[in-house]
Amino acid sequence: MNALPAPTKRHWVRHETLLLLMLFAETTYFFYFARNFGTADNISNIVRHSAEMGLLALAMMPVILTGGIDLSVGSLMGLCAVIFGVLTHDWHWTTLQAVAATLLAGLFAGGFNAALIAFLRLPPLIVTLGTFSLYRGLAEATTQGTKIYRSFDPDFLNLGDQHFFALPIQAWIFALGALFFWVLVHRTTLGRSFRAIGFSPEGTLYAGIPVERRTAMPYVLAGLTAAIAALLFTARLHQARADAGTGYELAAITAVVLGGTSIFGGIGSVHGTLFGIAAIAVLNNGIARVPGVLKAGVGGELASMLTGALLLIALAAPILTRFITRGRATQT
Amino acid sequence: MISAPLLRLTKITKSFGAVRALKGVSFELNSGEVHALLGENGAGKSTLIKVITGAHKPDGGTLEIAGSQVSDLTPTRARELGIACIYQQPALFAELSVAENIGLRLECGATFGCVNWKKLHANALRLLKQIGAEIDPEALVRSLSMPQQQLVEIACALGSGAKTVIMDEPTASLTRTEQELLFGVVHTLKASGAGIVYISHRLEEIFALADRVTVLRDGESISTQAVRDPEGVVLISETELISLMVGRPVSALYPPKAKVTGEPVLELCAVGCKESGVEEVSLTVHAGEVLGLAGLVGAGRTELARIIFGITPADSGTMALNGAQVRVLSPRHAVELGIGYVPEDRRRHGLIMQMPIDQNMTMAVHPKIFPNSLLNFRAETAIGVHFIEKLGIKASGPAALGGSLSGGNQQKVSLARWLATQPSLLILDEPTQGVDVGAKSEIHRLIRELANEGMGVLLISSDLPEVLGLSDRIAVMRGGRLVDTLDSTQATATSVMAAALRSA
Numbered sequence: 001m002n003a004l005p006a007p008t009k010r011h012w013v014r015h016e017t018l019l020l021l022m023l024f025a026e027t028t029y030f031f032y033f034a035r036n037f038g039t040a041d042n043i044s045n046i047v048r049h050s051a052e053m054g055l056l057a058l059a060m061m062p063v064i065l066t067g068g069i070d071l072s073v074g075s076l077m078g079l080c081a082v083i084f085g086v087l088t089h090d091w092h093w094t095t096l097q098a099v100a101a102t103l104l105a106g107l108f109a110g111g112f113n114a115a116l117i118a119f120l121r122l123p124p125l126i127v128t129l130g131t132f133s134l135y136r137g138l139a140e141a142t143t144q145g146t147k148i149y150r151s152f153d154p155d156f157l158n159l160g161d162q163h164f165f166a167l168p169i170q171a172w173i174f175a176l177g178a179l180f181f182w183v184l185v186h187r188t189t190l191g192r193s194f195r196a197i198g199f200s201p202e203g204t205l206y207a208g209i210p211v212e213r214r215t216a217m218p219y220v221l222a223g224l225t226a227a228i229a230a231l232l233f234t235a236r237l238h239q240a241r242a243d244a245g246t247g248y249e250l251a252a253i254t255a256v257v258l259g260g261t262s263i264f265g266g267i268g269s270v271h272g273t274l275f276g277i278a279a280i281a282v283l284n285n286g287i288a289r290v291p292g293v294l295k296a297g298v299g300g301e302l303a304s305m306l307t308g309a310l311l312l313i314a315l316a317a318p319i320l321t322r323f324i325t326r327g328r329a330t331q332t
Numbered sequence: 333m334i335s336a337p338l339l340r341l342t343k344i345t346k347s348f349g350a351v352r353a354l355k356g357v358s359f360e361l362n363s364g365e366v367h368a369l370l371g372e373n374g375a376g377k378s379t380l381i382k383v384i385t386g387a388h389k390p391d392g393g394t395l396e397i398a399g400s401q402v403s404d405l406t407p408t409r410a411r412e413l414g415i416a417c418i419y420q421q422p423a424l425f426a427e428l429s430v431a432e433n434i435g436l437r438l439e440c441g442a443t444f445g446c447v448n449w450k451k452l453h454a455n456a457l458r459l460l461k462q463i464g465a466e467i468d469p470e471a472l473v474r475s476l477s478m479p480q481q482q483l484v485e486i487a488c489a490l491g492s493g494a495k496t497v498i499m500d501e502p503t504a505s506l507t508r509t510e511q512e513l514l515f516g517v518v519h520t521l522k523a524s525g526a527g528i529v530y531i532s533h534r535l536e537e538i539f540a541l542a543d544r545v546t547v548l549r550d551g552e553s554i555s556t557q558a559v560r561d562p563e564g565v566v567l568i569s570e571t572e573l574i575s576l577m578v579g580r581p582v583s584a585l586y587p588p589k590a591k592v593t594g595e596p597v598l599e600l601c602a603v604g605c606k607e608s609g610v611e612e613v614s615l616t617v618h619a620g621e622v623l624g625l626a627g628l629v630g631a632g633r634t635e636l637a638r639i640i641f642g643i644t645p646a647d648s649g650t651m652a653l654n655g656a657q658v659r660v661l662s663p664r665h666a667v668e669l670g671i672g673y674v675p676e677d678r679r680r681h682g683l684i685m686q687m688p689i690d691q692n693m694t695m696a697v698h699p700k701i702f703p704n705s706l707l708n709f710r711a712e713t714a715i716g717v718h719f720i721e722k723l724g725i726k727a728s729g730p731a732a733l734g735g736s737l738s739g740g741n742q743q744k745v746s747l748a749r750w751l752a753t754q755p756s757l758l759i760l761d762e763p764t765q766g767v768d769v770g771a772k773s774e775i776h777r778l779i780r781e782l783a784n785e786g787m788g789v790l791l792i793s794s795d796l797p798e799v800l801g802l803s804d805r806i807a808v809m810r811g812g813r814l815v816d817t818l819d820s821t822q823a824t825a826t827s828v829m830a831a832a833l834r835s836a
Binding site: 188 | 663667673684696705749753
């Protein structure tokens with residue numbers, strides 16, 4: 001009885017291996033069949049286009065690890081982009097001041113989610129569903145839904161266009177984010193608490209861990225990350241607009257769950273999330289470059305379908321394998 | 333009895349992978365008999381029950397129900413054949429009424445998918461009356477106490493016409509009076525010709541109830557014997573049963589008491605908390621002392637522990653720790669002040685089942701052993717290994733998940749978490765509940781060792797012999813108040829129970 005393997009642990013290790021194989025197969029396929037997929041230009045393109053969603057996914061991971069969810073990050077991107085636009089254009093703040101204020105706004109909005117969820121103990125799904133509408137609504141009201149801020153400081157725009165040591169600047173920011181969240185989740189007592197809370201908030205409280213503060217933290221970080229993503233988005237498109245990041249929250253959640261994090265909390269890894277982000281980013285880019293798809297012009301639709309299929313396969317696979325192996329065990 | 337036994341199992345075997353849970357168990361249950369099943373945790377009792385209820389298919393051996401051999405038993409088939417099981421944790425729907433729960437279980441009161449409420453209620457009322465339970469069929473299960481919920485379970489079993497009723501530690505969370513009620517129900521069932529398989533860790537219950545007892549050890553049935561002869565003379569002693577269970581003689585049941593006690597560790601003065609219904613509790617725990625806290629379930633003992641530990645902070649009175657006035661506002665705060673609390677509900681509060689045991693053990697000492705908040709896996713594993721050895725925890729290693737351990741070993745892990753904090757006050761809430769005899773005496777010895785090292789121990793237990801055997805002084809609570817403090821040299825089971833029961 002004591003020799004039983006650690007089932008949850010084995011489970012997610014296997015999941016990540018599986019995901020890595022899927023990612024490898026996907027990349028190989030596109031490498032041979034998609035037009036111009038393997039070029040240096042395209043690879044940097046993939047990174048530039050997925051860095052914002054990727055950052056949101058990284059920040060989403062600890063939220064889901066605690067057993068919560070944050071639906072508001074995409075909307076918050078829109079709100080932060082608009083705040084940045086208003087500050088630079090209408091209030092004539094310097095870029096640096098506006099960047100700082102935008103990051104603060106992100107922190108504050110994340111803190112608002114956190115306060116409602118961790119201290120008032122409202123369900124995360126409902127709270128962030130509310131702020132999902134609230135933040136987007138604020139952004140759209142400010143711009144009357146039409147106004148788009150253009151023309152920014154060229155130094156700021158470099159953030160979206162330039163390379164640094166052969167890689168797009170977004171790649172470096174994303175790598176920093178990945179490192180930060182990996183260390184946070186896997187190497188600090190904070191990450192340990194997130195996991196414990198995901199398994200059992202009450203049990204964690206009884207161990208003398210300040211559950212409220214620990215639950216709050218991932219939401220605050222998600223707010224800050226959404227602000228960073230909004231700035232990257234603005235720099236990449238040269239536009240600050242209210243619809244920035246629409247639907248990104250769902251892409252981020254998909255990447256996290258695809259990466260093996262349990263939607264019920266407790267189980268998951270940041271490297272898994274990275275694989276999940278890569279799988280979605282590669283799929284989105286590659287599928288549109290397959291000649292047949294290119295001709296039909298259905299890249300976006302197919303990408304969305306295949307992402308869904310990938311998610312379902314990745315979730316069902318471990319359960320199916322367990323089912324099959326158990327069947328074999330009872331036969332012998 | 334001439335008629336075929338209700339249940340006859342012959343040389344049942346069952347393996348899970350490489351683990352042989354049952355290595356040949358034979359067991360027989362007659363009509364009108366209470367047959368006790370004894371064994372340490374992990375001896376195979378749960379597996380055996382699952383074989384009888386059809387949840388597990390045995391690998392070998394034969395299973396006869398009412399004289400006819402059954403080879404393909406499923407839970408549904410078992411129920412049809414009149415086998416019912418009452419588990420420790422009643423599996424009822426909390427948000428539905430008692431009658432609805434009974435109706436759901438018996439699948440009665442409904443015609444073509446429509447509920448006949450009148451019939452449903454009448455039926456529930458009849459069944460509850462039959463077992464002498466005064467429970468309103470319209471009450472929500474959520475509002476019932478644990479023992480009341482168990483009675484509802486029994487009513488379900490009765491209503492389904494069960495001939496074989498399995499009771500798995502039914503008294504684990506019951507108070508003395510509630511036990512009496514349950515015993516009465518067992519006698520009623522017995523008189524009606526049903527057979528009862530009775531599982532309990534409390535030996536005195538076996539003597540009070542059982543006609544025969546079968547001892548399981550390491551997946552084998554070691555012996556089956558009658559508890560009494562026809563004249564009512566007891567044929568077997570408690571020590572005999574214990575040594576049969578553990579396979580070796582158990583020496584002194586309780587370690588010797590403290591010779592000297594030191595300075596006060598905890599002083600409560602008129603402490604109360606409106607939210608949890610505790611009023612004006614004053615008590616003192618000294619260094620080196622085990623203070624037993626006795627009382628019925630619901631007397632406010634766990635509530636008091638939760639106040640001291642800061643889960644529901646006190647709103648009146650004063651509290652001093654090692655001579656200094658403190659106000660404990662959160663468990664985190666309590667840990668910093670040197671208070672440890674091993675909670676009653678191991679599975680929900682004591683341990684995180686899905687996490688490795690070393691991680692469970694370090695949870696309360698994060699700031700101490702991981703300065704700068706950075707994890708140090710080597711230090712963590714070392715702590716795990718240290719306590720596995722020190723407390724004799726049976727696990728594959730520090731990385732074993734909490735949930736993979738047996739109850740007694742889980743309890744030791746929960747204890748280790750608090751020993752790691754080196755507390756000056758340790759609160760133990762039902763530390764041996766659901767723990768087998770062997771582990772129980774180890775835990776008792778450990779508690780006394782801790783006290784001897786100078787810790788103040790507050791021991792909450794509903795197991796009266798344990799409170800009497802282990803405590804230096806005994807405080808008794810009733811209705812949220814402290815009603816009496818007895819010296820253990822003078823206290824007897826009767827005097828403690830009298831204090832716990834006496835009406836104000």
